[in-house]
Structure formats: C-alpha cells, structure tokens
Amino acid sequence: MSENTNLSDRYNPSEVEERIYKWWEGSGFFKAQDQSTKPPFSIILPPPNVTGFLHLGHALDHTLQDALIRWKRMNGFNAMWLPGTDHAGIATQAVVEKELKKEGITRHQLGREKFVEKIWEWKNQYGNRIYAQMRKLGGSYDWDRATFTLDEGVSKAVRKVFVTLHKKNSIYRGTRLVNWSGPLESAISDLEVEHKQVKGSIWHIKYPLEDGSGHLVVATTRPETMLGDAAVCVHPEDERYKKFIGKNVILPLMNRKIPIIADTYVDKEFGSGVVKITPAHDFNDYKIGKSHNLPFINILNKKTEMNENAGPYKGLKVQEARKRVLEDLKAQGSLEKEEPHTLNVGHCSRTNAVVEPFLSDQWFMKMDKLAVPARHVAESGTIRFEPENWTKVYLHWMNIIEDWCVSRQLWWGHQIPAWYCADCNHITVSETDPTECEACKSKNIKQDEDVLDTWFSSALWPFSTLGWPKETEALKTFYPTNVLSTGHDILFFWVARMIMMGLEFMRDVPFRQVYLHGLVRDSQGRKMSKSLGNSVDPVEMIEKHGADALRFSFLAHVHSGKDFKFSEQRLEGYRNFMNKIWNATRYSLAALQDFKVPTLGMKALPEKAQLSTFDQWLIYKLAQLEKTVEETMEQDRYSDAAQALYQFVWYEFCDWYIEFIKPVINGPASNERTTTQLVLAQTLNRVMRLLHPFIPFITEELYQKLPIKGSVCMLDTYPNTRNDREFLAFGSESAALEIDLVKEVISAIRNIRGENRISPAEKINVRLSPSDDAVQKILSLNRNAIVTIGRVENLDIGAEGNLSKCAVTPVAIKDSQVKVIIPLEGLVDIEEEVKRIQKAVEKLNKDITTLSTRLSNENFVKNAAEDVVEADKQLLEQSKKQIQSMQEALIRLQS
RNA sequence: GGUCUCUUGGCGUAGUUGGUAGCGCGUUCCCUUGACAUGGGAAAGGUCACUGGUUCGAGUCCAGUAGAGACCACCA
Numbered sequence: 001m002s003e004n005t006n007l008s009d010r011y012n013p014s015e016v017e018e019r020i021y022k023w024w025e026g027s028g029f030f031k032a033q034d035q036s037t038k039p040p041f042s043i044i045l046p047p048p049n050v051t052g053f054l055h056l057g058h059a060l061d062h063t064l065q066d067a068l069i070r071w072k073r074m075n076g077f078n079a080m081w082l083p084g085t086d087h088a089g090i091a092t093q094a095v096v097e098k099e100l101k102k103e104g105i106t107r108h109q110l111g112r113e114k115f116v117e118k119i120w121e122w123k124n125q126y127g128n129r130i131y132a133q134m135r136k137l138g139g140s141y142d143w144d145r146a147t148f149t150l151d152e153g154v155s156k157a158v159r160k161v162f163v164t165l166h167k168k169n170s171i172y173r174g175t176r177l178v179n180w181s182g183p184l185e186s187a188i189s190d191l192e193v194e195h196k197q198v199k200g201s202i203w204h205i206k207y208p209l210e211d212g213s214g215h216l217v218v219a220t221t222r223p224e225t226m227l228g229d230a231a232v233c234v235h236p237e238d239e240r241y242k243k244f245i246g247k248n249v250i251l252p253l254m255n256r257k258i259p260i261i262a263d264t265y266v267d268k269e270f271g272s273g274v275v276k277i278t279p280a281h282d283f284n285d286y287k288i289g290k291s292h293n294l295p296f297i298n299i300l301n302k303k304t305e306m307n308e309n310a311g312p313y314k315g316l317k318v319q320e321a322r323k324r325v326l327e328d329l330k331a332q333g334s335l336e337k338e339e340p341h342t343l344n345v346g347h348c349s350r351t352n353a354v355v356e357p358f359l360s361d362q363w364f365m366k367m368d369k370l371a372v373p374a375r376h377v378a379e380s381g382t383i384r385f386e387p388e389n390w391t392k393v394y395l396h397w398m399n400i401i402e403d404w405c406v407s408r409q410l411w412w413g414h415q416i417p418a419w420y421c422a423d424c425n426h427i428t429v430s431e432t433d434p435t436e437c438e439a440c441k442s443k444n445i446k447q448d449e450d451v452l453d454t455w456f457s458s459a460l461w462p463f464s465t466l467g468w469p470k471e472t473e474a475l476k477t478f479y480p481t482n483v484l485s486t487g488h489d490i491l492f493f494w495v496a497r498m499i500m501m502g503l504e505f506m507r508d509v510p511f512r513q514v515y516l517h518g519l520v521r522d523s524q525g526r527k528m529s530k531s532l533g534n535s536v537d538p539v540e541m542i543e544k545h546g547a548d549a550l551r552f553s554f555l556a557h558v559h560s561g562k563d564f565k566f567s568e569q570r571l572e573g574y575r576n577f578m579n580k581i582w583n584a585t586r587y588s589l590a591a592l593q594d595f596k597v598p599t600l601g602m603k604a605l606p607e608k609a610q611l612s613t614f615d616q617w618l619i620y621k622l623a624q625l626e627k628t629v630e631e632t633m634e635q636d637r638y639s640d641a642a643q644a645l646y647q648f649v650w651y652e653f654c655d656w657y658i659e660f661i662k663p664v665i666n667g668p669a670s671n672e673r674t675t676t677q678l679v680l681a682q683t684l685n686r687v688m689r690l691l692h693p694f695i696p697f698i699t700e701e702l703y704q705k706l707p708i709k710g711s712v713c714m715l716d717t718y719p720n721t722r723n724d725r726e727f728l729a730f731g732s733e734s735a736a737l738e739i740d741l742v743k744e745v746i747s748a749i750r751n752i753r754g755e756n757r758i759s760p761a762e763k764i765n766v767r768l769s770p771s772d773d774a775v776q777k778i779l780s781l782n783r784n785a786i787v788t789i790g791r792v793e794n795l796d797i798g799a800e801g802n803l804s805k806c807a808v809t810p811v812a813i814k815d816s817q818v819k820v821i822i823p824l825e826g827l828v829d830i831e832e833e834v835k836r837i838q839k840a841v842e843k844l845n846k847d848i849t850t851l852s853t854r855l856s857n858e859n860f861v862k863n864a865a866e867d868v869v870e871a872d873k874q875l876l877e878q879s880k881k882q883i884q885s886m887q888e889a890l891i892r893l894q895s
Numbered sequence: 896g897g898u899c900u901c902u903u904g905g906c907g908u909a910g911u912u913g914g915u916a917g918c919g920c921g922u923u924c925c926c927u928u929g930a931c932a933u934g935g936g937a938a939a940g941g942u943c944a945c946u947g948g949u950u951c952g953a954g955u956c957c958a959g960u961a962g963a964g965a966c967c968a969c970c971a
Binding site for chain 2: 195218220265266278285392396524525563567570583591655751753791851865872875
C-alpha cells in the first residue's frame with residue numbers, strides 16, 4: 001500500500017493549531033445569534049484579570065466550558081460563550097504601582113488622573129495578551145461579545161444598580177469599623193481577610209483603680225491598642241469584680257480615666273476575667289462600645305501608624321508601638337506577666353499585611369434582604385450546584401451574611417456615583433454626573449473619590465454583558481445563562497453575589513447550574529506558587545505538547561469538585577494519544593485511497609449482507625460508546641466521557657479493528673473490502689466528531705482530510721443515539737460476541753507466546769478445537785484475522801487431535817468454547833509451559849472455591865436475585881470445564 | 896469551636912440503585928512486524944485506613960476511631 005497521504009508520521013500540533021483557529025475565528029464559527037430558531041445555550045466566562053497571564057486554573061476552567069459549549073453547539077444549540085476581562089482593581093493598581101516604583105515614582109506624586117491614565121496604558125498594552133493565550137487553548141469564545149468590566153455599557157449598569165439600591169436604602173454610607181489594609185490604604189471586605197494562626201503572647205497589664213485602692217489586671221494580645229481604650233469590662237455576675245462596676249480605672253501610659261463596665265460578653269474563665277475595651281480597633285469591642293455609649297478613640301491613620309490620639313507613640317507602626325508600649329509598661333511596673341498564646345490574625349489576602357479594624361466612612365450594601373431569594377433558589381433547586389454539597393456551603397454563608405463594604409480607597413475602578421455638597425452636606429447619588437446638589441442646588445459638589453469593589457461589577461456580569469439595562473435581544477435570548485463554571489474559591493466572592501444581583505435586577509436567576517471544579521495543584525497536591533517554583537505555564541505546555549493534549553489531560557481527570565493534580569508526565573501520555581489518533585487516521589486514509597465515496601456521502605450506508613463480523617462488532621461498540629458519551633456529558637461527567645472515548649479509540653479501534661481489517665484491505669477488491677472501507681470511513685467521521693469538543697484542533701484538521709465528511713467538524717452534528725443513527729443500526733450484539741471470542745482466541749495464542757517467550761518472529765502452528773459447528777463457523781470466517789494477528793504459520797480448525805507436548809488454553813464466551821492448542825515440541829522449554837498452566841489452574845481453583853462456597857450457601861440461592869445466581873452457576877460450570885482441560889493438558893505435557 | 900470532603904496496588908484515580916476490584920502512569924520481560932517506539936505484545940502488583948453493625952453477600956449502606964484537606968466562625 002503506498003503512502004502518499006501527506007500526513008507526517010507524527011502529529012505536530014504547532015503546525016496545525018494556529019491555522020485552524022484563524023480559520024474558525026475568521027469564518028465566524030464562534031458567533032451565536034441574538035435571535036435564532038435554535039434553542040439557546042449560554043455560558044458567561046469568569047473574566048480573568050485584564051493584565052494577567054493565563055494560568056493552569058484558567059486553562060482547566062476554559063477547557064471544561066469549551067468542551068461543553070462545543071458539545072452543545074454540535075447538538076444543535078445556539079451556543080454562546082461570552083468572554084471578557086476584569087479590571088481587577090487592587091491587583092492591577094498594585095502591578096502598575098510596582099512598575100512606577102521602579103522609576104521611583106509613587107501614585108500620589110503622579111496624581112489620580114495621571115495614574116489612572118498610566119493604568120489604561122498598561123491595560124492597552126497587556127490586555128490582549130490573555131486573549132491571545134486563550135486562543136491558543138482553542139476556546140470557541142464569541143469574541144464579538146468580549147467585554148471589559150470598565151466598558152461603557154458595564155459602567156452604566158454599575159451606576160444604575162448603585163443608584164437603584166441606594167434609593168431602596170440597600171446601599172448606604174456609614175461610619176463603621178472595617179477591615180483595613182495598611183499597604184493598600186483601603187478598606188477591604190470580610191472575604192478578603194484570611195485568618196491565619198500566629199504564635200503570639202497574651203500580656204497581663206495592671207490598670208490602677210482611680211481611688212488608689214489597688215488595680216485590675218486585664219489580659220490582652222494587642223497591648224498597643226490600650227492607647228485607645230474606652231473602658232474595662234467584667235462579667236456582671238463575677239464575684240471577684242462585682243464591687244468595682246461603675247468605678248473607674250486609670251489607663252496606664254495615657255493617664256486617662258476610664259470606667260469599669262459590666263457585660264455578659266465577658267467570659268469569666270478566660271484570662272483574668274477583665275477585658276479592656278477598644279471600640280475603635282476591635283470588632284467585639286465595637287459592639288460593646290455601641291451598646292454602652294463609649295467614645296470611639298481612633299489611634300491609627302490610614303497607613304496604620306499611630307496618630308495624635310496615641311500621644312507620645314504618634315508616628316509609630318503598630319508593631320513598633322507594641323514594643324514601646326510593653327517596654328514602658330514594664331518600666332513602670334504595670335506589666336504583670338506575658339504568656340505564650342496562639343491566636344488567629346486576619347491578613348489581607350492581597351498584601352498579606354495584618355488587617356487592622358479601622359473606623360472609617362464607607363459605603364455598604366445591605367445583604368439580609370438580598371439574601372432571602374438567593375437562599376430560596378438554592379433550596380428549591382432552581383439553581384443546582386455540582387457537586388451538590390456546595391449547596392450547603394452556599395446556604396451557610398447566606399445565613400450568616402453581613403453587610404458588604406463596597407467602597408475601596410483606590411483609584412482604579414468604577415468611581416462611586418455619589419457627590420458631596422460642600423454647602424449643605426447632602427449626598428447626591430446619580431446615574432449621570434450631576435452639575436448641582438439635588439438638595440440645595442449648589443454647584444459646589446464633589447464626587448466621592450473612592451471606587452467600588454471589583455466584585456461589584458462582577459456581580460452584574462451575567463446581565464451587564466448582555467446589554468442591561470437596555471432590553472436587548474441578547475438579554476432576552478441568553479439570560480438566564482445555563483451553566484456557570486468556576487473554581488470553588490470564588491463561590492462567595494462572585495457566584496453568590498451574581499445570584500443576589502440577578503434576582504434583584506432581572507427577577508430571575510443568572511444561571512441554572514453552578515459547576516464548581518477543584519483548583520489546580522502540582523503533582524504532589526501542593527498549591528502552585530511562585531515561591532515554591534512549582535507553577536506551570538499552560539502556554540508553555542501547549543507549545544510543548546499541543547493544546548489538545550493539555551485539554552484532554554484536564555477533561556480525562558477532572559473529578560467532581562476534587563482538586564486537580566497536574567502532572568506533565570500524564571500530559572505526555574495524552575500527547576501520545578493525539579499521536580495515536582493521528583496515525584490511525586494516517587493508516588486509514590491510506591487504506592481508503594481507492595475508496596470511492598458513495599453518492600450519499602455522509603448518509604452512505606453499507607449493505608447489510610456484505611458486512612463482516614468485525615464491522616458489525618465495531619459499529620456495535622461505537623453505538624455503545626455514543627450512548628456512554630451522551631449519558632456522561634448530560635451529567636457533567638466529562639472524565640467518564642473522555643475515558644470512554646480514549647478506550648474505544650485506542651483499544652477497540654486501533655488495537656483490534658484496524659488489525660482485523662488489514663487482511664481485507666490488503667486483499668483483492670471485493671464487496672467485503674468495499675463495505676469495510678465504507679465502515680472505516682464512516683467510523684472515522686463519527687470518531688472525529690465525537691472527539692471534537694474535547695480535542696478540537698486535531699479532529700478538525702483530520703476531519704478535513706476524510707473521504708466522508710461534512711464541511712466543518714466543529715459545526716457538524718454531534719453523533720449520538722438519537723440523531724444520525726441509521727449507521728449504528730448495523731451494529732450487532734451477536735457479532736460482538738463472536739468477535740469477543742475471536743479476540744479471546746488471539747489473546748490465548750499471544751499469552752502462550754508471551755509466557756513461553758516465543759519470539760514474535762517465530763511463526764507457530766495452532767489448532768483450534770471448537771465446541772460446536774456454530775463456533776467452527778465463527779473461527780473459519782475469521783481465519784484471516786487469527787492467522788495475521790496471532791502470527792500463525794498453520795492454522796487447523798477442527799478436532800483437538802494429539803495433545804502430547806502441547807500448550808492448551810480453553811477459552812469461552814457464554815456457551816461458545818474453543819480449545820487453543822499449540823504444539824510446543826522443539827519450540828520451548830516445556831517447564832515454562834508447565835508453570836504457565838499451573839498458574840492458570842491455581843487461579844481457576846480459587847475462583848471455583850469462591851463460587852461453589854457461595855452456591856452451596858442456601859441463603860444465597862434463596863435470597864439473591866435469580867440472574868445473579870444463574871450467572872454464578874454458569875461461571876462455575878465454565879471454570880470447571882476449563883480447569884479440567886488444563887489439568888489434562890498438564891498431564892499430556894509431562895508425559 | 897462548627898460544617899464539609901477525602902483515605903482503593905509505587906503514583907494519580909474510577910467504581911450512581913450492595914453481587915468474584917477497573918483505568919492511566921510507572922515497573923518487569925519480549926519485540927524496530929509497512930499507521931504509530933509519542934509504538935506493539937505478555938506479565939507482576941490491591942485483605943478497598945481501622946473497628947463494629949445491617950445483609951445470604953459491604954469498596955459500596957449505618958455507627959464509631961484514626962489520619963489528610965477545605966471552608967466558616969474568631970474569647971480579650
């Protein structure tokens with residue numbers, strides 16, 4: 001067979017991927033229609049940071065979504081996948097600040113306007129980098145709809161939401177204790193605080209009583225905050241301290257008089273039973289301060305340095321102040337003792353700095369009302385979580401939800417649409433920039449300098465990207481979206497808030513299903529991080545092994561919600577699979593060189609009478625595969641689908657089918673040969689389509705070379721058991737059983753070969769002794785295959801004959817039995833064969849023992865399902881027959 | 896402190912109505928055979944963390960124990 005098929009003997013993804021992607025994108029294949037007769041299916045991509053790199057987590061996430069959207073598209077849906085990028089307030093601002101720092105400039109030196117300009121420059125320079133990387137992965141994003149979170153449309157949506165919620169009093173401004181990040185000089189939300197265990201101390205400090213009659217000892221882990229103490233507090237029932245309630249103590253170092261108050265909040269057993277109350281720097285103390293009407297003494301500035309309220313400690317950082325306070329207390333004998341103490345300290349998730357509770361004016365979103373319907377849709381199943389256990393996590397959070405601090409003291413982001421009047425102090429909140437105060441009409445107004453938390457605009461993403469507040473066709477068609485896929489790390493940050501905003505503004509859920517996958521870790525399960533040096537660049541992996549291999553390694557191994565352990569070695573394995581597909585197609589194309597495509601093309605069907613058993617077997621397996629893929633994809637079990645495809649392509653199609661057809665293909669022209677060619681061509685066509693959502697590049701490339709094909713693989717129908725099923729009807733279960741028997745026979749020959757170390761070059765003689773005429777016929781029909789694949793010199797089918805010095809292996813499929821007999825005289829050391837048979841006998845013996853024990857248990861026979869008992873009985877019979885022939889063989893071998 | 900998840904051959908894992916434990920990688924042996932050495936063939940390797948219970952029968956259901964991880968909360 002000649003080989004001018006134009007395919008190299010190795011698949012080279014870099015030669016294919018870019019070309020194919022440009023063709024797809026240039027041809028508009030990724031575009032969805034705002035109006036269509038097809039049913040809609042939409043996914044909104046979680047927008048990555050506009051100036052970021054694509055990391056493995058994105059690659060996993062995007063691969064899952066792309067497989068799903070491609071699958072749906074091929075299934076006849078108006079499939080829309082909307083890409084976008086996030087301005088990522090803190091992250092982006094920090095990056096640009098860092099760049100400026102290299103030039104020795106701070107953002108304050110530059111000023112707000114210039115600085116924001118700089119960030120836009122940066123964004124324009126790097127904003128497309130991640131899009132280019134996404135293209136490399138092969139994602140079928142609807143690029144025309146790509147949206148940036150600071151685009152005009154989104155900004156309008158943000159303002160409308162802000163203004164609307166403000167009108168409803170669901171957004172309010174308040175002076176509150178918030179989590180403050182010193183390095184950012186900004187408030188952050190509760191979610192942005194990471195609690196970490198830290199080994200510290202607890203100090204016992206003497207606070208002298210005002211009347212000089214002694215002192216109380218307070219225990220604290222944060223002695224520097226005493227500078228802002230407003231009271232000390234004891235339990236009202238504490239016998240030790242009851243008598244002091246209402247009296248005063250003198251705050252050491254500051255020499256301020258503060259009251260002794262009582263509150264049940266104090267735990268009598270902990271520490272000394274006396275707690276210092278610092279309402280402006282501790283969340284619990286804040287509450288006590290409120291209920292007891294204490295003064296709120298702020299001792300920090302925005303950089304978390306001590307301010308003028310800290311007296312002599314002014315200007316010191318928190319840690320320095322602590323050190324000095326302790327030294328001074330010690331010097332004056334006020335420090336009673338220091339004990340080691342482990343405590344949880346909040347750290348800023350961005351900067352890792354210790355978060356300080358800090359009193360400031362901020363904007364908050366009231367969450368309790370918004371949470372009610374958001375809870376309901378999860379409870380009722382209107383939104384389903386996958387894996388399901390996240391429902392509980394989500395609901396728990398919704399139940400304890402606190403108001404969301406949405407203002408950030410940053411410059412990069414959506415500036416808050418609120419204007420302060422210098423004359424009457426009124427705040428004008430407006431969708432459009434006002435020219436005057438709405439209360440006193442003064443022109444002396446100034447916009448709030450703060451911006452909104454990045455997640456504010458993200459929360460609106462499912463509808464703001466579709467044109468809201470305008471009532472667009474896109475919004476009508478694609479909202480609610482079908483699936484939201486993301487890592488579980490942003491369940492609260494993003495998913496929960498989208499649900500609340502969607503319900504509030506669209507009166508409907510933003511998506512029907514939430515698919516939460518795990519996070520990508522290294523092969524040992526460690527977090528990928530720069531400092532560990534174990535992070536992997538997906539683009540590098542794509543360049544090395546191909547996008548399809550990377551995609552398949554994700555798809556074959558995502559298991560419901562578990563973290564994904566990435567291994568390049570495994571990736572190489574799937575790279576090999578791509579090569580396997582490539583070469584199987586290469587062979588097939590050669591085998592189909594003289595194949596004339598029947599006029600019906602895609603619809604061409606073989607003639608039943610001409611079908612070889614192995615053709616019917618293959619089609620049967622193909623039908624099973626399509627059923628499996630359909631079922632597993634419906635249930636989001638991508639890895640089951642991927643693995644079923646892998647098994648079919650490699651172990652059925654390549655290892656067996658191609659080997660079966662070789663004698664036919666290499667044989668003379670015949671109806672059988674033509675039919676086999678047709679089956680081969682049709683199967684290839686379906687296999688490419690089946691694989692396409694998983695590995696789009698290689699399948700599209702090969703599809704275009706097939707003799708039977710549609711026009712574009714990614715747009716053709718996905719083969720399944722409902723549509724396009726005429727071809728599958730040619731599969732036959734009985735043919736499958738016959739081929740299974742033939743495979744068993746060949747395996748038996750190979751096993752004898754392998755175990756006896758008979759070189760593959762050595763041709764051997766084989767006798768096959770069938771149990772009946774039907775089996776005899778099966779063997780005769782498949783004689784060619786057995787001879788070729790088994791590398792047999794002379795094949796006899798018939799009576800078992802003389803078994804002396806012969807290897808014998810009985811094989812059976814249901815009632816069909818065959819003895820595989822190979823004369824070994826002069827070929828091998830008989831001892832090897834004796835060992836082989838003994839091993840087999842041993843195994844059979846074990847099986848027989850378990851089976852007969854079970855079957856002799858009358859409770860089992862009585863209680864177990866009939867078919868189970870029947871299957872066991874059959875198996876026992878079969879095993880008994882087999883062991884008998886093996887034992888006979890053993891005797892003949894040694895005689 | 897609370898909630899949740901996990902524990903299956905060296906590694907990564909499947910196991911969806913309970914019925915003799917599958918897969919990939921790796922390992923050992925043989926093989927450059929006209930699609931593919933990124934390949935082919937053969938094989939070894941698991942008392943399913945532990946203890947009880949339910950059942951004729953448990954990796955699978957229930958209870959408890961131990962270990963690993965995640966999230967939430969935050970008593971100074």
